[in-house]
Amino acid sequence: MNNIWLRKKEVDILRYLPYFLSKEPTFKSVNAADNAEHERLRLQIQECLEQLFLKTATWGLRLWEEYCGLQSDETLDYKTRRNRVLDVLNGTETVTKDFLLTLINRYVADKSGSVIEHYDQYYIDILLPDGKVTSFVDLEKNLRTFMPAHLGWKYVAFSGVNDYVNVSGIVSGCREFSIMADTSYDLLIDGPAEPVATGIVMQGYEITIEPDLFK
Known part of the structure; x- marks a missing residue:
């Protein structure tokens, strides 16, 4: 405001x-x-x-709750009470994926909750970060309020890890190849004098073998 x-x-x-x-x-x-x-x-x-704006209302939240037909519970923090009012005010919106993401992340501390839709099976997966749900009771209550009756949902808890994974191994066998340098070798091309592109090199290594390497 x-x-x-x-x-x-x-x-x-x-x-x-x-x-x-x-x-x-x-x-x-x-x-x-x-x-x-x-x-x-x-x-x-x-x-x-x-108090006229829900995002900044404090003692005026009681009036907002009364308007929405909610029972005031002053033991809850302001953020939770505001979310309860928002859920009622948004009740006329179409339940889309974006709507569900907004609803779910009101109760996720870092807003990392997500949704996976399964259209052919008429249900969704709700992915919730482990240990970061602020009020599972309110989340469940509001999902039951706004989710269409023909759709179900399943909770999936996950833990995110930001780290590196190093993979190593031990060589158990090998073969040694010796490539002798031959400066008199000629490569004959039977075709157009101009180079013809036949592919694109995505990755390559350049190896230089000195003529007297194996003396």
């Missing part, structure tokens, strides 16, 4: 008055008292405005 019309800086009335007035002790004291009261009112107005 960005209320550009509302003052963001702390109130200081003397900022708008001639500088010399701030040097007069009585006038300065009166303005300091006025500043404190104006600042208190500014913060109260800001707090009231925050």
Whole structure:
């Protein structure tokens, strides 16, 4: 929320008055008292405005829950309560894959939950990172609320590992080949004088064999 019309800086009335007035002790004291009261009112107005928006509402969440027909539970944190209200407000949306991803990741700490659809079998796999689901009870409840009756779902827990895997082995047998250098070898090409491309080299190694390597 960005209320550009509302003052963001702390109130200081003397900022708008001639500088010399701030040097007069009585006038300065009166303005300091006025500043404190104006600042208190500014913060109260800001707090009231925050209750009008679900993402910033705190004590106003009770009104949102009442509007959505939800029982207020102040033992829950603000994020969980906001998600419960969002789930009700989004109840008229079509249940698409994107909708399910948004719904599921409201209850996943790092937003890494995902969905695999099985159209021919009428169910989905819900992939959840192990140990990162913030409220499995609320997730289950909302899936039962919004999932179409003809679709089922299966939970799949997974653990992500960001690491390297090194594979090694032991040579149990080998053969040695000796390629003698022959500087008089000629390669005859029976065909066009110009090179003809017959393929594309994806990977290659260049080996240089010196003429006197095997002397």
